Amino acid sequence: MRVVSTKTSRTRPSSPPTARAVLLWFVLGTALASAVVIGGGYVALRSVAIDEAKRDTRAKVLEVAHLVESVIGDDILAGGQAAVTAVDDVVIARVLDASVVRVKIWSADGRVVYSDLPAQVGGRYALDDEQLALLREGGAEVEVSSLDRPENALDRGQGELIEAYTRIRTPSGTPALLEIYQRFDSVNASARRLLGALAPPILGGMALLLLVQAPLVWSLSRRLQRGHEEREALLANAIAASNRERRRVASYLHDGPVQEIAGLAFALAPVAEDAKRRGEAEVATELGAAIERLRLTVRDLRALLVELHPPHLAAAGLEAAITDLVSPLEGQGVDVSVAVRGGDAIDQGQEALVFRVAQEAVRNVIAHADPRRVEVAVVGGLAGARLVVADDGRGFDPDERAARAAEGHLGLALLEELVRQAGGRLVVRSEPGEGTTVELDVPSR
Ligand SMILES: Nc1ncnc2c1ncn2[C@@H]1O[C@H](COP(=O)(O)OP(=O)(O)OP(=O)(O)O)[C@@H](O)[C@H]1O
Ligand SMILES: [Mg+2]
Structure with a gap:
């Protein structure tokens, strides 16, 4: 016979988690959910704020274009000082403020012909497809600035910026690009502000949920645990009681009837011998049969003993x-x-x-x-x-x-x-x- 076993020791099966562990999980889960709501909320609000800021910058660039067109001269494209001064006056007096930090004008061939930062004037950069399309078709483009681009070398250090382009025309009708940069900090600030307003009710709600449900969670898991313990105890009791009963019956059988009957068979054997010796063959045969029946009964009873009291399983x-x-x-x-x-x-x-x-x-x-x-x-x-x-x-x-x-x-x-x-x-x-x-x-x- 093959016997395969991986059993080495005996342990209890997994019982339900403790009330403390369940509560801890519940609190951690709620904290995690709050973090997800707040984090997700921040990202969502920021994206709303970015859209809002882009709309704002777009309106602003159109407004500035209108102002600049009212003062611009044709010779600005050739770097004429009078034209530059005229634009400069308007830009410094009426455009630049805490939010708009830079104004540039580009010629159609990618030259910076005006900037409120004179050092930028004269730089030449290839215009991208969107800018070329703007020059042809008009309209306005807004995007979050990539300050690592060479044309923005002198615009760094202001924090994040949003840039907007639109087409302007000189008095003779030559198209040029007007570009403004607006600060972006305000976007993060306004997302934070909105979140600051939303966070207390969200966190408060979560905390309330926690306060209301925690006792429930605690008591339910305590009940579960107690139920488990009670069932275990009941089962153990039932098994113990039945084992006790079996042992009692087994030991009664063993010490009483089995010994009695075995003794009787033992005691009858010489009597049968005597009868045989005395020539009472019939009596001897009957006694022999009775003795055999008693022995069979003892054997059956012993088999029953083994069933009633099998080798103790746990041991x-x-x-x-x-x-x-x-x-x-x-x-x-x-x-x-x-x-x-x-x-x-x-x-x-x-x-x-x-x-x-x-x-x-x-x-x-x-x-x-x-x-x-x-x-x-x-x-x-x-x-x-x-x-x-x-x-x-x-x-x-x-x-x-x-x-x-x-x-x-x-x-x-x-x-x-x-x-x-x-x-x-x-x-x-x-x-x-x-x-x-x-x-x-x-x-x-
Ligand atoms: N392993 C088996 N091979 C062939 N027949 C089987 C087998 N197990 C059960 N049976 C059939 O199913 C019947 C019912 O089995 P069951 O254990 O209920 O009663 P039993 O063994 O006849 O009597 P009891 O178990 O009450 O002493 C059996 O009488 C037997 O005909
Ligand atoms: Mg059977």
């Missing part, structure tokens, strides 16, 4: 107990394998049920199956324990089982009831000539 272990169960089969030359895996995860209650089902299934194999091969497999895991007893014997059909049940042979029926009560599932599969498989699943509590 001997499931595998040893099952190995004992199948030993008669081995004696008959049947190929038997017993495999117990994940025994660590099987608790006492599950173990008792697994053993009880294995016992009946193996008894049935011995009594009815006449197999060549029998496999008994037990697998324990987080979800529960599973037992499979499979034989390749003669099998049976449902009618046969029903007929036997009607005669009071209720082994499997009682087992099904027992398993149902324990919240498990028992499936018996059989076909005449195809063998029988008994599968038990007991969930973890």
